[in-house]
Amino acid sequence: MAWTRKHLLDLESLSASELLEILDTAASFKEVSTRSVKKVPALRGRVVVTLFFESSTRTSNSFQLAAQRLSADVLHFTSEGSSVSKGETLIDTAKNIEAMGVDAFVIRHSAPGAPHLLAQHTDCSVVNAGDGCHEHPTQGLLDIFTIREHFLTNAKGAAKKRAPEKTLEGLTVSILGDIRHSRVARSNAHGLRKLGARVILAGPPTLVPPAMGKALDVEVSHDIDAVVEQSDALNCLRIQFERKAGRFFPGVREYAAIYGLNPERMKRAKPHAIIMHPGPINRGIELTPELADGTQSVILRQVTNGMAVRMAVLYLCVGAGKGKPAAKAAV
Amino acid sequence: MSLLLLRSGRVYDPSRRLDRTADVLVDDKSGKILAIGKGLKNVKGAQVVDCKGLLVCPGFIDIHVHFREPGATAKETIATGAASAVHGGFTSVVTMPNTDPPLDNGAAIAYQYLQGAKAGKARVYPMGCITKGRAGQELASLGLLARAGAVAFTDDGAAVPSSFIMRMAMEYSASLGKVIVEHCEDHDLSNGAIMHEGKVSAALGINGYPSAAEELIVARDIRLAKLANARFHVSHISAKGSVALVRQAKARNVAVTAEVAPHHLLLTDECCRGFDANFKMNPPLREESDVEACIEGLIDGTIDCFASDHAPHTTEEKSNEFTEAPNGVIGLETNIGVLLAKLVQTKRLTLKRFVQAWTSAPAKVLGLPGGSLQVDGPADITVIDLNQEWTVDPEKFVSKARNCPFKGWALKGAPVYTVVAGKLFEAIGKTMK
Numbered sequence: 001m002a003w004t005r006k007h008l009l010d011l012e013s014l015s016a017s018e019l020l021e022i023l024d025t026a027a028s029f030k031e032v033s034t035r036s037v038k039k040v041p042a043l044r045g046r047v048v049v050t051l052f053f054e055s056s057t058r059t060s061n062s063f064q065l066a067a068q069r070l071s072a073d074v075l076h077f078t079s080e081g082s083s084v085s086k087g088e089t090l091i092d093t094a095k096n097i098e099a100m101g102v103d104a105f106v107i108r109h110s111a112p113g114a115p116h117l118l119a120q121h122t123d124c125s126v127v128n129a130g131d132g133c134h135e136h137p138t139q140g141l142l143d144i145f146t147i148r149e150h151f152l153t154n155a156k157g158a159a160k161k162r163a164p165e166k167t168l169e170g171l172t173v174s175i176l177g178d179i180r181h182s183r184v185a186r187s188n189a190h191g192l193r194k195l196g197a198r199v200i201l202a203g204p205p206t207l208v209p210p211a212m213g214k215a216l217d218v219e220v221s222h223d224i225d226a227v228v229e230q231s232d233a234l235n236c237l238r239i240q241f242e243r244k245a246g247r248f249f250p251g252v253r254e255y256a257a258i259y260g261l262n263p264e265r266m267k268r269a270k271p272h273a274i275i276m277h278p279g280p281i282n283r284g285i286e287l288t289p290e291l292a293d294g295t296q297s298v299i300l301r302q303v304t305n306g307m308a309v310r311m312a313v314l315y316l317c318v319g320a321g322k323g324k325p326a327a328k329a330a331v
Numbered sequence: 332m333s334l335l336l337l338r339s340g341r342v343y344d345p346s347r348r349l350d351r352t353a354d355v356l357v358d359d360k361s362g363k364i365l366a367i368g369k370g371l372k373n374v375k376g377a378q379v380v381d382c383k384g385l386l387v388c389p390g391f392i393d394i395h396v397h398f399r400e401p402g403a404t405a406k407e408t409i410a411t412g413a414a415s416a417v418h419g420g421f422t423s424v425v426t427m428p429n430t431d432p433p434l435d436n437g438a439a440i441a442y443q444y445l446q447g448a449k450a451g452k453a454r455v456y457p458m459g460c461i462t463k464g465r466a467g468q469e470l471a472s473l474g475l476l477a478r479a480g481a482v483a484f485t486d487d488g489a490a491v492p493s494s495f496i497m498r499m500a501m502e503y504s505a506s507l508g509k510v511i512v513e514h515c516e517d518h519d520l521s522n523g524a525i526m527h528e529g530k531v532s533a534a535l536g537i538n539g540y541p542s543a544a545e546e547l548i549v550a551r552d553i554r555l556a557k558l559a560n561a562r563f564h565v566s567h568i569s570a571k572g573s574v575a576l577v578r579q580a581k582a583r584n585v586a587v588t589a590e591v592a593p594h595h596l597l598l599t600d601e602c603c604r605g606f607d608a609n610f611k612m613n614p615p616l617r618e619e620s621d622v623e624a625c626i627e628g629l630i631d632g633t634i635d636c637f638a639s640d641h642a643p644h645t646t647e648e649k650s651n652e653f654t655e656a657p658n659g660v661i662g663l664e665t666n667i668g669v670l671l672a673k674l675v676q677t678k679r680l681t682l683k684r685f686v687q688a689w690t691s692a693p694a695k696v697l698g699l700p701g702g703s704l705q706v707d708g709p710a711d712i713t714v715i716d717l718n719q720e721w722t723v724d725p726e727k728f729v730s731k732a733r734n735c736p737f738k739g740w741a742l743k744g745a746p747v748y749t750v751v752a753g754k755l756f757e758a759i760g761k762t763m764k
Contacts (some may be wrong), residue, residue, distance in 0.1 A: 012534075062649055112536045112654035113606025132654065133536030183536055215534035 002261060003316045007119045007126040009134040011190040016165035019191055023145050025094075025312035026305070032069060033307055039299050043072035046190035047102040049093065050129070052078045053109045058140070058303065059129050063106045066310035072318075075102065098122055099122045104318045110183060116129045125317040133181050133243070138313055139278050140187025140215065142306040145296055147233050149305070150274055152253060169196035174227045176261065177209045177286045178245050184237060189216040202227040203259055206248040224259050227266045235276040236261050252285055262288045264326045266296070274298045333486050335746075335755055336367075336374050338607050340382025342388050343510035344704040345683045346691035355387055356705060357710035362752030364710045382714055385747060389690040389704050390422025390711025394661060394697055395487075395566060395590060395638035398455070400422075400446060401439075402431025407643035407731045409455060412663070415641075415730035417756040419664035420746025422711035423454040423701055424641075425630035428465070428481075429488040435471040436458035437479035444480055453751055456482045456699060458512065461500045469694075470499055474505065477507045479609035482697050485512035487566055490548050492518060497552065501561035508655065510562040510697060511589075515548035515573065516540075516614070523656060526617040531600040536712065542570035542621065542650065545614055549573045551579040552588055564696055566590040567640045571624035578633040588696045589640035591625050593662055593669050594736055602736065607655030609736050610647045612642065626679060629688065634693035639666050643732030655687070664728045664759050665737045671744030682717075689713075714748035719760050720746050727763060 003021050011019070015144060032040055048067040052060050060076065067074045077097065103123040107115050112134035119126040130136040147210060151171060174194050179185045179201045192199050199210050199218040213220035221227050228234065239245050240254065247257050256262075261275065275287070275297045283289050337355040344350075354371040369501055398412035407415075416424045426443060427435030433734025434443065440457050447455025459481030460471045465488070473484060491497045497511075504511050524540035526532050532539030549565055553576060556563035561687055565577060568589045580587045592695070593613065599619055602610040610616060628634040642659025649656050666689075674680040686753050690713075701711045724739045725733040745760030 050630045069379050089647070091650060108651070109652040116606050117650075117652060131536075135536070186534070186536055209533060211528070211533040215530045228677075237516075 006317055007115070008137050008313050008317055009115050009119060009126065011127050011137045011140050012057065012135065012185045014194070018051070019194055020143070020164055022168070022309065022312050022316060023148060024139055026141070026145055026315060029311040030308035032311070033304065038097060038218050039069055039071055041071045042205050042319050043070035044074045044317055045074045046104070048072045048073065048100050048106060048187060048314060048318065049075045049077060049097055050106045051097070051105050051107045051108070052076070052129070053080070053081055053166050054107050054130070055080065056130070059108065060110050062306045062309050063129060063210065066307050067314055070311055073215075081091045085307070090231055091104070094118055094122055096275070098124055104314065113133070127313055127317060130270040132183065133281055136183040138189050138306065138310050139184045140191045141313070143184070143188050143235060143276060143278070143304055144168070144191045145268070145305045146276065147247055148169065150234065150298060166196035170193060171232045172198040172200065172230050173233045173235065174200040174202055175235045175237060176202045176224065176227070177207065177239065177259070178239045179212060181199050181240040181243040182237050183247055186216065188235065189218050193217055198307055199284040204249045204255070207245065226267060228261070228265055230312040231273055232270060233274050233276060234261060234269070237278065238280060248323065257288050260286050260288070261291055262292050266291060277304070332440065333760055334374060334377035335750065335753060336371065336379045337382045337712065338749070339611070340385045340387035342704065343686060344385045344690070345687045346389070346703045347705065349704060351556065355704070356711070356751040357750060359710070359753030364512035364704065364706050364708055366706060367704065369467070376601070378755065380748060382717070383679060385638070386717055387713040388686050388715060389691040390421050390701050390709070390751065391641050391667065391713045392423040392693040392699060392702060393421050393641065393666065394539065394693045394748065396426055396641040396663065397426045397643065397659065399643060401442070404650055405645050405731070407427070409443065410450040411729065411731045412641070412643070413447060413452035414456055415452040415663045417749040417751060418729040418759050418762070420667045420713045420715065420749050420758045421453050421663060421749055422713060422749060422751045423456065423699060425697065426455055427485065427487045428456045428458050428460045429486070433460050433465045434458070434481070435463050435465065435476070436473045438632065438722070439470070439476070440476055440479035440481050447655045449624065452756065456481045458485050458487070460484065461486045461511065462496060463599070465564065467496065469540045470496065470503065473500070473503050473507060473509070477509055478587065481509070482699060482721050483510040483512050484568065485514065487512065487514045490514050490516045490518065492530055492549060494555065494587055498555050498559055501555050501559035501563065504632065505559055505561040510564045511643060512564045512566055513548065513552050513682045514566050515545045515552065517544045517547040519689040520544040525611065525615070525658070527602055529600060529618055531603055535602075535603065535606070542572055542617060545570045546572040546576060551575045551628060552621060553585055556587060557585050559732040562586040567592045567595065567638065569595045569617055569621060571621045573639070574624045574628040575635055578628065581588050581633060581690065585718070588635045589633065590636050590693070590696070591634045592638060593641045593666055594660060596625055596629070596684060597669060597673050598623060598736060606653040608651065608653050609660060611653060611658055612640070613658040613661050620674075626674070630680065630684065635696050636688045637666065639663055639708045643730055644734050646733050649734045660734050660736045661730055661732050668721065668723065668744060669737050669740060671717065672740070672742040676743055678680055684691060685757045710750060710753040711737040713746055714750070715744065716747045716760050717744045719743070719745045719747070721760065721763050727759070
């Protein structure tokens with residue numbers, strides 16, 4: 001099927017086949033990063049603006065590098081704080097940059113829905129790089145890409161029987177930690193459910209409100225040991241102290257003991273289970289260093305895959321070759 | 332003196348059990364109704380308005396509007412607000428004191444009356460603040476505010492956080508014969524959240540606050556009203572639990588009343604999914620069960636009356652991010668139309684209760700003049716065409732603001748004339764034609 005969207009605002013509104021289109025396109029772009037000349041001309045002459053209203057290092061670096069690998073010109077714009085405190089509205093800021101002649105905005109913003117608002121007011125493509133606690137679609141995609149890559153290459157036989165839209169059926173993915181404040185959890189849940197995975201959100205009740213289970217059509221649990229036993233992939237999220245998450249539980253030591261992932265607890269896990277984390281890690285709180293750096297960890301692979309996923313998203317949303325097989329453009 | 336004759340309308344006033352075809356004669360000098368009757372004589376020189384097939388009601392009263400003056404006059408002024416009121420079929424409005432500066436002194440109240448008179452449209456009755464500067468710390472000069480004409484007291488926009496101050500306010504206002512009106516929200520619990528906490532807030536990643544934050548203050552103030560033997564009015568009730576609390580309190584003869592806004596009767600938090608700030612207000616849109624409870628409360632009299640919480644903002648402000656945009660929606664020019672179409676025409680609510688909840692009921696809650704049709708009473712009249720079909724287009728509003736959550740709604744029933752103190756104005760049903 002052909003990708004027809006101009007924007008990537010969230011995973012909630014994507015269909016399973018659209019998700020697969022991105023994942024497959026990403027798979028073909030992944031090879032580019034392994035070449036000695038890591039560049040394809042897919043977005044030559046195009047201008048991508050990374051518009052970051054919230055601090056970020058890895059996501060903005062990843063997007064900038066992804067755009068550069070597609071030969072786009074990249075402008076990085078950062079501004080702390082809300083439009084109101086700056087005295088210029090988001091729309092005015094974007095329109096001014098748009099007037100310089102740009103093709104795409106990659107936006108990170110503290111307000112949920114800011115990318116949706118921007119998309120209504122611009123002719124450019126808009127890619128959501130995280131809007132408050134709402135969604136972080138490319139992180140969700142790279143997590144799903146990593147899970148699919150890992151389990152489909154390791155268990156090809158089982159994978160073949162499934163319909164493509166149910167490509168993750170039979171897998172249990174658990175997302176642990178500060179779910180309430182997590183845009184990563186929301187994007188992951190939407191994407192994973194559409195592709196047939198079982199999803200459990202787990203953590204203290206104050207950070208994993210039952211309403212989120214209903215809202216996202218996933219399971220909710222507060223018993224980490226039980227969750228660890230059932231999971232094929234364990235995606236640990238950071239406690240977002242910057243969003244005052246510390247008010248939602250008694251303390252870091254208690255959190256680590258009851259809800260953190262440590263080697264003792266991992267003994268209960270399936271031997272093939274993988275450990276993921278979108279970073280940055282609060283080492284020793286939600287995840288111990290041994291596990292973060294251990295054999296079951298795929299954390300750095302997530303970062304590598306993030307490049308391919310972001311190249312795919314930019315290519316599909318901005319690229320001239322909309323709908324053409326990515327492989328052709330990637331040559 | 333000029334006479335105005337509303338000819339052959341269906342004269343309808345539930346408070347006086349009036350429902351018959353008759354003429355109504357008013358004059359704009361005395362501002363009073365001179366006669367109600369069939370085939371009225373002695374009407375030479377009167378301007379005649381044919382009201383055949385139209386509903387002639389007591390003037391509609393909206394006891395909760397924000398006109399932003401002094402202060403944020405880019406949003407609305409008393410003149411544009413009062414014009415919006417008559418365009419929407421309202422003859423009287425009660426303005427909230429959360430202006431800049433707030434209406435916490437007699438001079439500010441006098442200024443509101445002056446601007447209202449100058450506008451010469453709907454009657455404008457200001458409320459005064461409960462606390463100085465609406466800061467919640469010390470009582471405002473309630474006695475002097477009352478003397479200047481404040482019709483009640485509220486710190487609307489926020490609750491009075493201190494139970495002690497609220498008790499003092501209730502005891503003091505009781506002696507003045509005034510009602511304490513509360514925006515019920517436990518701000519410690521709501522903690523700066525900007526929508527209802529539930530499935531939708533969870534999905535959107537927006538900080539929500541639970542209905543319990545409203546219910547806690549409703550419960551507290553019911554207790555305090557009983558303690559102080561005072562009259563307490565719940566502003567813009569929105570939560571199922573609050574309705575139950577008011578129902579219980581009324582059964583125990585506590586002097587509590589409540590109002591509900593059309594948006595809390597017709598919309599839910601599902602509307603927020605598109606991040607459109609025209610669905611952002613406080614109290615927030617809640618769930619289907621809350622809407623049902625509010626409608627039930629309205630039917631059984633737990634909720635006394637409607638009130639719009641008309642809260643104008645500029646289009647620029649409302650075009651900001653959902654989290655950054657200010658709270659509030661306008662209502663004066665859609666109040667009648669949306670409720671008629673969605674509650675009365677659908678038979679959820681009787682026409683009788685609808686008219687009563689916009690006329691005699693709000694007048695009674697705050698002790699305002701008007702609310703009924705009687706000879707020698709104020710010539711405040713709202714004329715409605717129950718059959719007119721129209722579509723809500725905010726560009727046709729007289730209000731300065733366009734932040735309307737009902738944009739594009741197809742409706743049946745609209746106000747066509749508004750008569751204030753005998754003076755005739757065309758309402759939206761007429762000007763849209």
